[in-house]
Amino acid sequence: MPELPDVEGFKRTLAEHATGHQIERVAVRDPGVLRGVSARQLTSRLRGHRFAEPRRQGKWVIAGTDGPAVLMHFGMTGSLRWTDGHAPAERFERLTFVTDGGELHYDDMRKLTGISLASNDEEARRLLRSLGPDALTVQPGEFADLMHGRRAALKTVLMDQHVVAGLGNLLTDEILWRACINPRRAASSLTAHEVRRLYARMRWVLRTSIQAGDVPAKRSWLTGVRYEPAPRCPRCRTPLCHARIGGRTSVWCPRCQGE
DNA sequence: TCAGTTGTTTATAT
């Protein structure tokens, strides 16, 4: 269930375990996750190279090496696991990087996105150049400018990876609920005060979620109640509204955030 | 059997 906090965790897995280790081979169990590269190419171009410090931009992990860089996306169901030695394949394991120190396993049930290869970090940046600034590191002034220039519904704008990278459906609803702003408001209609509040709540939700390793499903969070049959606002107990906004199911509190 | 799903890309129209 990868949202930005989960992806940050995958990056950490790479950083803590894989960095410095040499890739001996890549075992492609399901080429359906490869994007723009064949299984043979992936192995031959990566073999012998060592993982460097990984980066994250939005929901992408860039696993650099002293040669090519691996671009990973996790769609709705992907994840990354490290095992110190060889481990039998999990049910949805699609690809394994076998290194001299252990194995990095890419699991993904649905295969909605996948893995691609860039010749170097420069090409990796070029491939991801259409992404907006990362939601965790975007500066308040830049964030305000981005919101100001968009007339579409706030929910749609926040989820648009070309505007700000990293916010998915659950995170966006959680942030808007905490900022007490209606998801259908035009982004450009926010007052300066509202933009500052939105920014502050976004930072808080992201930092708290990253610490937890995912968006917490606690009862005090919108995320923790949104799948209940008749969910109520964790703050004021008002029954929550739900509708499709920007093509995704959205949940909000009509009392805290307006109808 | 059918609807729904935590995401991205592409096409299409406005």
Add this chain to the structure above:
DNA sequence: AATATAAACAACTG
């Protein structure tokens, strides 16, 4: 350029 919408991708859950 923005904006809005739908479809496709794939495989599971309720």
